[in-house]
Amino acid sequence: MKADHYLDAIGLSCPMPIVKTRNAMKEAETGEILEVKTTDKGAKADLTAWAKSGGHELLEQTEDEGVFTFFIRKG
Amino acid sequence: MTVRIMTPAEAAQYSIDKKPLFILDVRTEDAFADWKLEGGSFSYLNVPYFDLLDGVEGIADQLPDDRDILVVCAKEGSSEMVADMLSEAGIGAAYLKGGMQAWSDYLRPVKIAELESGGELYQFVRLGKGCLSYMVIDQGQAAVIDATRMADVFLAFAAEKEAVITHVFDTHLHADHISGGRAIAAAAGAAYYLPARDAAEVVFPFRDLTDGLRVTIGKTGVEALSSPGHTSGSTSFIVGDRYLLTGDILFIDSIGRPDLAGLAEDWAGDLRKTLYSRYGALSGNLTVLPAHFMEMDEVNEDGSVAAPLKTLFAQNHGLNVADETEFRSLVTENLPPQPNAYQEIRKTNMGILTPAADEQSEMEIGPNRCAVK
Structure with a gap:
């Protein structure tokens, strides 16, 4: 999947992945896609809930050797 | 306002003493609904931390200003951030x-007691x-029963x-938490006992x-009493002729569930026999643990x-179902959800899986669900 914006949150622990995702999303236009990479396990549930509460759409999430990748479309 | 750090031990004291505490839980709504800090006089507000990033004024x-406030999250980071924000807002x-x-x-x-x-x-x-885990200590020797992961x-x-652990027992193969029994036995050079009927797939030596x-x-004296029903190997202990350690068979206000190893129908009869016949024949003066x-x-x-x-025989609903069919449906139908990752936990307790420490902790997240009421 191709993203318009990219955020590297690898190595950061809660709450920073969400804080940074939120800030990056502010820079994006509605409909644009943000790709986030994180190693924080807790971010999985939190990003899902955060996207839902903010009206964004979680398009895809994958895990590869401890790195979680999320594609989120700004709502 | 300074931000205070409360240890789990302090929070536990509030819980036991029924001291009022206001829990501001900043995890997601799902996480909060599934499992939270419980206490006699706790009150709650659940607002995910990501809804507070613009400020805490909204909440x-x-x-309250008449009781202490404790901010709680999954690991600490978000609750510290929110507590800092509250502090800046003068709370x-x-x-x-x-x-x-x-x-x-x-x-x-x-x-629990000074033994005779x-x-x-x-x-x-x-x-x-x-x-709940147990340790019997007498004259420099100790036995541990149903130890949790924190060996x-x-x-x-x-x-x-100043006691040497000589015996480590698990009353059954646990499905809701990872046993610390094997690790304790290895560290102390003690014998590790597990009922063989629960241990067909276990890959390490045990007695x-x-x-x-x-x-x-x-x-x-610590005496084993076979008490099948939660699992087919489930075993109780009588300690010092006064205490009955019931494992996951009998609880204070509920009874064990027979389904976590997948055989609810088969084991419902065993469970009834253990509770009504085997325990029924014991002295009512034993203290159930x-x-x-x-x-x-x-x-x-x-x-x-x-x-x-005897109090449980008078008050525990699961010990007072006269009709056998009704009992069978109580313990096989409408059971609560199974514990988080219970299959992986069972396999870990068999030695088949060997997850890293942080994975073990993750697997155990959430409430235990071993009972039916």
């Missing part, structure tokens, strides 16, 4: 050190998950009491925990979880 009027609050993960791992040792022979019996209360706590406790097995810890509690109202004022067998 200020929902926070004093503490955050829970280590978050729900540390709460899940915290063990509170409670002295001069020994002592301790209960280790895991408030976060409702698990170091048990080893340190025995060392402090069979058989009906009638009797060991002596100092001068205190279960391996779990479900609700904070099962916890006594001194923080222990214990009640006379």
